[in-house]
Amino acid sequence: xxxxxxxxxxxxxxxxxxxxxxxxxxxxxxxxxxxxxxxxxxxxxxxxxxxxxxxxxxxxxxxxxxxxxxxxxxxxxxxxxxxxxxxxxxxxxxxxxxxxxxxxxxxxxxxxxxxxxxxxxxxxxxxxxxxxxxxxxxxxxxxxxxxxxxxxxxxxxxxxxxxxxxxxxxxxxxxxxxxxxxxxxxxxxxxxxxxxxxxxxxxxxxxxxxxxxxxxxxxxxxxxxxxxxxxxxxxxxxxxxxxxxxxxxxxxxxxxxxxxxxxxxxxxxxxxxxxxxxxxxxxxxxxxxxxxxxxxxxxxxxxxxxxxxxxxxxxxxxxxxxxxxxxxxxxxxxxxxxxxxxxxxxxxxxxxxxxxxxxxxxxxxxxxxxxxxxxxxxxxxxxxxxxxxxxxxxxxxxxxxxxxxxxxxxxxxxxxxxxxxxxxxxxxxxxxxxxxxxxxxxxxxxxxxxxxxxxxxxxxxxxxxxxxxxxxxxxxxxxxxxxxxxxxxxxxxxxxxxxxxxxxxxxxxxxxxxxxxxxxxxxxxxxxxxxxxxxxxxxxxxxxxxxxxxxxxxxxxxxxxxxxxxxxxxxxxxxxxxxxxxxxxxxxxxxxxxxxxxxxxxxxxxxxxxxxxxxxxxxxxxxxxxxxxxxxxxxxxxxxxxxxxxxxxxxxxxxxxxxxxxxxxxxxxxxxxxxxxxxxxxxxxxxxxxxxxxxxxxxxxxxxxxxxxxxxxxxxxxxxxxxxxxxxxxxxxxx
Numbered sequence: 001x002x003x004x005x006x007x008x009x010x011x012x013x014x015x016x017x018x019x020x021x022x023x024x025x026x027x028x029x030x031x032x033x034x035x036x037x038x039x040x041x042x043x044x045x046x047x048x049x050x051x052x053x054x055x056x057x058x059x060x061x062x063x064x065x066x067x068x069x070x071x072x073x074x075x076x077x078x079x080x081x082x083x084x085x086x087x088x089x090x091x092x093x094x095x096x097x098x099x100x101x102x103x104x105x106x107x108x109x110x111x112x113x114x115x116x117x118x119x120x121x122x123x124x125x126x127x128x129x130x131x132x133x134x135x136x137x138x139x140x141x142x143x144x145x146x147x148x149x150x151x152x153x154x155x156x157x158x159x160x161x162x163x164x165x166x167x168x169x170x171x172x173x174x175x176x177x178x179x180x181x182x183x184x185x186x187x188x189x190x191x192x193x194x195x196x197x198x199x200x201x202x203x204x205x206x207x208x209x210x211x212x213x214x215x216x217x218x219x220x221x222x223x224x225x226x227x228x229x230x231x232x233x234x235x236x237x238x239x240x241x242x243x244x245x246x247x248x249x250x251x252x253x254x255x256x257x258x259x260x261x262x263x264x265x266x267x268x269x270x271x272x273x274x275x276x277x278x279x280x281x282x283x284x285x286x287x288x289x290x291x292x293x294x295x296x297x298x299x300x301x302x303x304x305x306x307x308x309x310x311x312x313x314x315x316x317x318x319x320x321x322x323x324x325x326x327x328x329x330x331x332x333x334x335x336x337x338x339x340x341x342x343x344x345x346x347x348x349x350x351x352x353x354x355x356x357x358x359x360x361x362x363x364x365x366x367x368x369x370x371x372x373x374x375x376x377x378x379x380x381x382x383x384x385x386x387x388x389x390x391x392x393x394x395x396x397x398x399x400x401x402x403x404x405x406x407x408x409x410x411x412x413x414x415x416x417x418x419x420x421x422x423x424x425x426x427x428x429x430x431x432x433x434x435x436x437x438x439x440x441x442x443x444x445x446x447x448x449x450x451x452x453x454x455x456x457x458x459x460x461x462x463x464x465x466x467x468x469x470x471x472x473x474x475x476x477x478x479x480x481x482x483x484x485x486x487x488x489x490x491x492x493x494x495x496x497x498x499x500x501x502x503x504x505x506x507x508x509x510x511x512x513x514x515x516x517x518x519x520x521x522x523x524x525x526x527x528x529x530x531x532x533x534x535x536x537x538x539x540x541x542x543x544x545x546x547x548x549x550x551x552x553x554x555x556x557x558x559x560x561x562x563x564x565x566x567x568x569x570x571x572x573x574x575x576x577x578x579x580x581x582x583x584x585x586x587x588x589x590x591x592x593x594x595x596x597x598x599x600x601x602x603x604x605x606x607x608x609x610x611x612x613x614x615x616x617x618x619x620x621x622x623x624x625x626x627x628x629x630x631x632x633x634x635x636x637x638x639x640x641x642x643x644x645x646x647x648x649x650x651x652x653x654x655x656x657x658x659x660x661x662x663x664x665x666x667x668x669x670x671x672x673x674x675x676x677x678x679x680x681x682x683x684x685x686x687x688x689x690x691x692x693x694x695x696x697x698x699x700x701x702x703x704x705x706x707x708x709x710x711x712x713x714x715x716x717x718x719x720x721x722x723x724x725x726x727x728x729x730x731x732x733x734x735x
Contacts, residue, residue: 003039035088043092047099051106054084058106062113070114077114081107122151128177133157136171137164156188167322176375213284215269218242218627226582227251227627229262229271230603232618234594238262240271240287240627243587243605245613252287261623265303265310267630268583270331272301272310279312281331293329302349306357307331309373313345326350328360328376338376352392354399355445359420361401363392368403370420379421391437395471397445400426404437404450413437415450415467417476427469427476435462443494446472447516451490462486466501468516479522481514491536493543498525498562500536500545509533511547513562526565532556541585544608548579548590551597557590559610569610575600583629587613594620 029045030037036046057080065073085106092099126144133139141158144151159165165187173185214220218227225242232239238257241248258273265272270281270290278294279301297316303309310329318325318341325342328351329335340362342350351360351371359379361370369383392403399420407413413434417427431437431452438451448469453462466481488502488509497516504510511533513525533547533556543563549556555576559568573590575597580589591603601621605614632639642649698705 003041005040033088035091042099043095044099047092047095047102050084050087051102054080054106055109057084058109058113065113073114077110081110085110125151129155129157132175133168133172136168137161174375176377176381178381212288212290213286215283215290216630217285218268219629224584225249226584226587226629228580228582228589229264229623229625229627230618231258231261231622231624232594232601232620234620235260235622238273243582247614248616260299262625263301263303264625264627265307266305266628267307268628269307269630270303272303274298274301279310281310291331291334293327293334295324295327300345300348302351302353303331304353304357304360304373305355308357309337311349311351313342313348313350315345318342330374337374352394354394354420355396356399359399361392361394363389363403368392368401370401372421380423384423391439393439393441395445395448396441396443398471400445400471402439402441402448402450404439407432407434415439417448417469417471427478429467429469429478431467433457438490440490440492442492442497442499446470447492447497449490449492449499451487466490468522470516477520479516479520481522485510488534489536491538491545493545493562494538494540495542498542500538500562502531502533502536502547511536513565525562528558528560528567531558533558535579537579537581537588539581539585539588539608540583544585546579546581546588548576550579551575551577555590555592557606557610559606559608571606571610571612573604578624580624580626582626589624589626591621591624594622 028039036043036049038045061073061076061080068076085103092103122144126142130139130142136159138160139157140160141156143156145154146152157168159168169185169187172183175183175185177183218225221242223244225244227240227242230239230241231237235258237253237255239253240251242251243249259276260274262274263272264270265281270283271287273280273282275298277296278292278298280289280293281291282288283290293310293312295312295314297314298312299315300313302311304311308331310331312327312329313325315325323339323341326340328337328340330337340350351362353360357373359370359372361368363369366385366387366389367383368386368389370379371377372379386403386405388405388408389403390406392401394401401418401420402415403418404415405413413431415429415431415437416425418424419426429450431454433454433456435453435455437453440449440451442448448471450467450469452465452467454465455461456463461484464483464485464487466483468479468481470477470479483501483503485503486505488504490499490501492499499514499516501512501514502509503512507530509531510527510529511531512527515523515525517523531547532549532553534553535548535550537546537548539545543561545560545562547558547560555573557571557573557576559571560566561568573592575592576590577593577596578589578591580591582588586608588606588608589603590606592600594601601619602615602617603621603624604612605616606612634642694707697707
């Protein structure tokens with residue numbers, strides 16, 4: 001080893017020493033009797049290695065500390081210090097301040113393990129607990145038991161009112177302080193309750209099993225009929241029907257089933273009905289009541305995608321001390337998970353869910369709060385501070401949040417994609433001269449379109465850019481489509497890479513179809529001009545869509561096949577207010593709701609090609625909602641195989657259709673024969689009654705039989721009547 005100051009060692013260069021013809025290299029560090037000597041004699045490698053190995057032993061001692069008395073622990077810590085920290089410490093005279101600080105920190109850690117929490121750590125813990133539990137009420141007294149200089153792991157808090165203590169137990173029990181510590185909170189009176197428990201074990205009372213039937217029975221329909229709910233008679237009656245080409249098949253119908261409207265859960269398992277006192281969930285073959293949630297004055301609900309939780313909103317229940325405006329419930333148990341304040345429900349849903357239902361988030365001023373289930377607490381115990389945040393949206397396919405922030409002085413507007421729960425920003429896009437942004441996710445989360453309204457410098461008009469994020473590609477590249485006309489509607493193809501845009505001003509409204517290709521280009525496929533449309537409705541399976549001119553556009557309909565961009569049919573449902581595709585994409589319903597238009601209330605059933613199948617008139621019809629289907633259990637490979645062999649399956653289905661038609665014809669003939677037989681029997685009964693009443697008729701008419709026209713001919717009197725009809729004078733000289 002070559003010894004010297006760091007400056008001397010740098011100037012020495014790469015010196016070598018030869019001994020007996022063997023070249024020897026100088027070493028930077030050498031160990032002797034456990035002490036590491038370095039070339040500059042700073043002993044920093046020795047201190048660093050000693051601290052590293054000492055903390056390894058300290059962690060083992062800390063795990064044993066709860067099982068050791070104070071005197072035994074004291075001897076163990078002293079032995080540790082003498083054997084590790086004090087070993088050859090005479091060599092450390094004059095070492096750097098950073099090395100001394102490391103050794104001091106090591107000794108302090110050993111002292112903390114011996115004495116328990118330090119006073120400053122205890123004060124910090126008290127401040128944290130005070131901050132958490134003072135939210136539930138005024139704390140008048142607290143007590144932290146300490147033994148051998150260490151807290152015992154439990155505390156006592158006294159509130160100014162019993163209601164505050166009950167709220168603390170209800171809200172803070174199970175609260176996660178950090179990854180290693182979770183609060184368990186009990187009332188002081190629980191000591192008496194648990195002390196009075198009998199020593200003799202009693203078997204718990206057996207709860208009766210509630211059989212709600214098969215909650216997905218409608219999926220087992222042999223004819224694969226989808227179901228839909230219908231509210232009519234101005235909301236007085238609600239019915240569930242199975243869709244059939246000939247006519248709807250009634251499954252269940254009840255009066256006053258709901259007080260306002262109904263909602264299906266995302267997978268179709270539950271039907272939610274609204275009542276003044278709360279929400280009820282129905283399901284099974286006979287639509288039995290499965291669960292109910294008490295929330296006075298409830299107006300809005302939202303389900304988590306996994307159907308495990310339901311969110312309810314009521315403007316009547318909120319108080320400062322007890323947040324009740326928004327409540328999150330556990331669907332299976334019916335228990336309230338957490339309540340939240342809410343100032344306005346203008347942008348419902350307030351909470352937006354991740355696709356797997358593990359996270360939900362809400363936006364407030366300059367803040368994005370992300371919560372995790374099942375604890376319903378903030379992710380990592382803190383919200384995200386995002387100055388000026390305007391809107392956010394979850395990806396439908398991944399736990400990724402997209403949000404945008406407007407411009408602030410010289411700082412451009414930006415769109416950010418954030419991965420959760422890591423909070424890593426996977427993509428940031430800066431935007432300039434931005435007026436507004438709208439976030440549009442493709443159904444599978446493969447693409448994100450950010451509709452950006454901009455005012456370029458030097459112009460007064462608004463230009464719209466579509467910023468297309470390719471989520472499945474490396475580094476998330478972005479493509480831009482610019483449109484100078486005003487945008488009326490935008491919609492992604494659910495299971496594809498196309499999107500449709502309605503643009504222009506009435507009466508020159510155009511629709512354009514674009515295709516996002518894998519080579520990094522976005523091509524305009526087709527544009528139809530002069531369309532009467534203000535809404536775009538894609539089939540759930542993609543490829544087909546309906547361009548609809550709802551309400552003010554008198555219900556104009558255009559059925560489009562986007563595979564070759566052909567207009568399959570153009571039709572009209574006058575004053576149509578709603579368009580609803582069935583889950584399979586085979587049928588589409590247009591309707592005129594009594595809630596928006598007081599006459600011509602009905603719903604019409606069309607094929608995806610635009611062929612009208614049914615016109616169903618319901619008095620004061622209000623709402624139709626298709627029952628969703630859960631995701632298919634088939635893999636993509638199995639689906640491709642089915643599509644490949646579709647011709648083989650189509651023959652089977654065509655045969656079933658023919659049998660169904662012949663069956664329907666037979667049923668119709670049988671029905672008519674039955675009606676004819678009923679009429680014949682009725683006619684015979686009427687003739688018998690007529691004959692029985694003949695004596696009474698003769699008596700009433702003085703014995704004159706008036707049943708036949710030629711009866712009593714002898715009593716007839718013939719009278720000839722002549723009357724002037726017309727007179728025409730023709731001069732003879734003109735002939």
